[in-house]
Amino acid sequence: MEQDAIRKRFEEFLRGRSLKLTSQRERIFERAFDTLEHFTAETLYTWMREVPGARVSRATVYRTLNLLEEGGFVTSMNNGLGDIVYEHVLGHEHHDHLVCLECGRIDEFQNTEIEALQLEVARRMGYELESHILRLEGRCAACQAKQAGTGSRR
Amino acid sequence: MEQDAIRKRFEEFLRGRSLKLTSQRERIFERAFDTLEHFTAETLYTWMREVPGARVSRATVYRTLNLLEEGGFVTSMNNGLGDIVYEHVLGHEHHDHLVCLECGRIDEFQNTEIEALQLEVARRMGYELESHILRLEGRCAACQAKQAGTGSRR
């Protein structure tokens, strides 16, 4: 668990921008890093409300998520259903996604060959590559099995 | 120009779903295919309003864009700034995108090696691949040149 290290980086980030470490920011940060799931702003807000006594307003959740994204502590992406979902970067140095269009499952993978080819494409087109988004969409093994069982394919 | 062919396919698509070919749908379709740019629903609505006399409501623009997407006549993607942008499929059988984070320029490319590797990754993860989104982000040649001229890099 390098949770402590990243927590420290967050505090430094705030200090560096002369922002304050409030109890709300602390709690939001903790909660966001306490999950392995991808979540929406609204989901995170709901999670925060579940903790008795400790209230955080919706506005603060949104403001803090933006902050966390600016600081590179979380990244956001589209889940294919129109929602913006977040994930924290802990233990996620770099990866791409495989999403199941049937059940919404999201898997992660890495492939250095693809990365190398991307660099080459960018160079050939005159671009200086900064980042990329690769997202493979299809049906996961479970959903394929489920459908095969019904007797009708596709 | 295979504009006629695709126009015919659109009419068949409507007929096949017992939908009607109204003047609004015709005009929206024409306008969407009349551009090489990527556009948002709101932009398309603005374009439609510029034509004097012929009014189309915002609701109809949204409804028709959804229709066009269902029919595979346009595809949508996120432009990285949170907007959903559309592009028509004419002359766009398949391609991925390179976007410049500085000026918003969008280029297109194809790379069969990357495609092959994607298939393999999906198979290895037990997925049946249906589609993918690959988007390389960085700085285009023009923006690099612009910045180099200022004397300060990065």
Next chain:
DNA sequence: TTTGCTGCAAACATTTTGCATCGAT
């Protein structure tokens, strides 16, 4: 003539913002 379509405005869902108050530094 039937059935689906359109425009409108209201409804929604999500996110941002203004402002007075509160709290970390």
Next chain:
DNA sequence: ATCGATGCAAAATGTTTGCAGCAAA
């Protein structure tokens, strides 16, 4: 004490929907 943060509610966006009248087929 300062200066930024918070909560709230209002506002701003972007998109969908109900409905009465309109127009393809």
